Amino acid sequence: MEKMTFVEYSVKDRICTITLNRPDKRNALNEQVVSELKQAFAYAAEDIDAKVIVLAARGSAFCAGADLAYLQQLQKNTFEENLADSNHLKELFYQIYTHPKVVIAKIQGHAIAGGCGLATVCDFSFTVQEAQFGYTEVRIGFIPAIVKVFLLRKIGEGKAKELLLSGDLISAEEAKDFGLVNKVVGEDELDGTVSDFAKKLVKKNSGQSMQFTKQMIAGVQEMSLEDGLNHAAEQNAKARASEDCQKGISSFLNKEKPSW
Structure with a gap:
């Protein structure tokens, strides 16, 4: 696997950990980050030492969505360039959603817009109480187009409309009630909870x-x-x-x- 700048890849005890490592930008997504995530997940699919995948992040936020510089660049793009870029993100979400191995999101901080989309396409999500979730695209005149397809499957039309059309941020407990996350734990419990769950899948299934x-x-x-x-x-x-x-x-x- 080629060396990556913003994504880390490691395997221990048959658990593959793919870690977003752009904490100074709140792990915001741009073309390179998406490319590196796609590379890591493709490698994990063929990695015989990896049975279960954990998607994690460094810093205070899990992922804040697209970064400002990236959004500014998109305004200058042609339709064809924007379509290619949209397909780039679509391919990542589809890759995770249909990945041959179970993917567990370990959410240690806020998951906003595209970052919430990342959490949506994972099979399981564990989060800390302090994290907030939401699809804020409508508040900047954008649309949550790609994630909508997966969110409707995950939580249904009524709840999806409430989140996507309001643009509101919700608490971790509310995200659990919506069906976005599976479990909310204390900050000091997150690592152990995810590790124990991943080990259970590895050992028993x-x-x-x-x-x-x-x-x-x-x-x-x-x-x-x-x-x-x-x-x-x-x-x-x-x-x-x-x-x-x-x-x-x-x-x-x-x-x-x-x-x-």
């Missing part, structure tokens, strides 16, 4: 089963009821023949714990 389940959740929502059920039946049949399933069932019948 089949990586193949998590991958197929995640992919089905993403794909089945686009299908009709009948097509979705047919697809589910096919995947069920395929899973029965997989090495992981045979190993898991054998271990269960022999009253043993499978080693994943």
Whole structure:
């Protein structure tokens, strides 16, 4: 993997940690940051030492969205240039949402606009009580276009409208009530909580089963009821023949714990 400036990559105990490291800019997104995140997630997909991914950040904010200099540059772009840039971010969100490995967001500070979008596309999100969340795009005459597609799936139309059309910032507890995050903990508990959860997934769950389940959740929502059920039946049949399933069932019948 090429050396990166704003993103760190590490693996320990089969847990890959991808860390935003632009704390002086509140980990704001620009073309380079998005490129480096895409590079890191692509590498993690093929990394045999990594079973689960944690998306983390350094500094006081998780991610403040697009930075000011970046927004100023976009005003000078042609439509074609802005479309290419929009597709760049779209590809990152889609990459995380459909990633073959479970992605856990460890949110140690505010997640705003595009930063809240990053949290939205992760499979699980754990945050501290002090963090705030929100999609503030409408307050600067912009639109939360790309994240909207994922947010509607995650929390439904009513709640999505409340967040996207108001532009309000909400507390961590409110974000949990909305379904944006899974758990709110104290600042001194965040590292341990995320680590314990990631280790549990690594130790107790089949990586193949998590991958197929995640992919089905993403794909089945686009299908009709009948097509979705047919697809589910096919995947069920395929899973029965997989090495992981045979190993898991054998271990269960022999009253043993499978080693994943």
